[in-house]
Amino acid sequence: MSRGGDGPPGSRFPHPLPAGWFMIAHSDGVAPGEVRPERIFDREWALFRTESGRVALIDAFCPHLGAHLGHGGRVEGEMLECPFHGWRFETSGTCSAIPYAKRKPSGGEVRVCEIVEHGGRVWAWFASDERAPSFAVPTIAEEIDAAWEELERRDWKIHSCLQELSENGADSAHFRFVHDMPEIPEMNPRFEGPHVVSRIETAFPTRPGEKVPVQIDVTSLGMGCDVMRYSGGIELLEVVSKTPIDAETVRVDVSFRMPRSSSQAQEEVLRDLAEWLIWQFSKDIPIWENKLYRETPALCDGDGPITEFRRWCRQFYPD
Structure with a gap:
């Protein structure tokens, strides 16, 4: 039963998630080589920083057999390695290496959020309708x-x-x-x-x-x-x-x-x-x-x- 006359049954709020730039971390909170799970935007992600310092937020679940990349995943240079079978993903979400295969299957990419790091903050663009960024990242x-x-x-x-x-x-x-x-x-x-x-x-x-x-x-x-x-x-x-x-x-x-x-x-x-x-x-x-x-x-x-x-x-x- 709804708690009032406006929201859908069982919900207090009628809104989907809005589009925009959202802070996902302070820069000093993500060390080079670090990988961790994140639950934001109503889904699971893997947040990591490459050895050169680039931050990425990618879909948590490997397209192979569904392992969570944020739990046990490892940064190898500029890529994130799946803990289950060693598939490696670039910050763009592209699977660039499968250590035991000669060719990569179709559908081997994962979704990513566009990331901008500025002023000690890590910002991610998210839009549930997948629209491109429509305004600049917050600069303070x-x-x-x-x-x-x-x-x-x-x-x-x-x-x-x-x-x-x-x-x-x-x-x-x-x-x-x-x-x-x-x-x-x-x-x-x-x-x-x-x-x-x-x-x-x-x-x-x-x-x-x-x-x-x-x-x-x-x-x-x-x-x-x-x-x-x-x-x-x-x-x-x-x-x-x-x-x-x-x-x-x-x-x-x-x-x-x-x-x-x-x-x-x-x-x-x-x-x-x-x-x-x-x-x-x-x-x-x-x-x-x-x-x-x-x-x-x-x-x-x-x-x-x-x-x-x-x-x-x-x-x-x-x-």
Whole structure:
């Protein structure tokens, strides 16, 4: 039985997986020669880095007899070797060697995701309808700028859908009731193709009884990445990466960077602020994990640009 009036029977969410660039790992989390299984995009994969440093994400199951390449597979130079019969696959998914055969059978290739590594992140393009990449991989200037350094990193596995998490920022009214903001922030988002850009003026606590005025410039780079730049009384970068594990589970990575020139006192303030922002994010999780997605919600005039945001999201779903 459905838990509400909008989703299909037995499901809280009506959406297929959207297309986009999704972070599948931090660069420092995949060593040369490493192979591991990954479950994302509602399927099994093998993630590996070749000896020269190239990262690949390929279909987990060998086309020969179905061995899982992420469990026991070995990197041999620039190829991944199947643990069952030694078939070797290039990062393109092509089977380039079978040690005991004179010729390769047809159908010996495996599916791959297009991979781009940039700024210490590994991004994969995924589209359930197999469309080609329609926008550029997220590039975050502060992550390749030596004047900035990492401050904090946290991750979660959340039992909800990517649509719910993505449209949370457009739901301006919830900031008052979930995040204790005394005033509902005004939002005037600009929808620019695959990006959404907005600015929020607010104030954050820095010490008990003290607040600092803050300007937040928010950019959504598709549905898989949100970048928040905090300025005013502080300087802080927050990046939220959201990767669908399946239609009802999302892997979320939140990371913060600060100017390398920050004093010790400034770093303490920024570290406290990052922890406060992480705490605020965690307050959304029990709501996401227990709510139903309403396709036809009873919206009112103070709810924020939810309808416009949903219209923007449609471009990422299969027709």
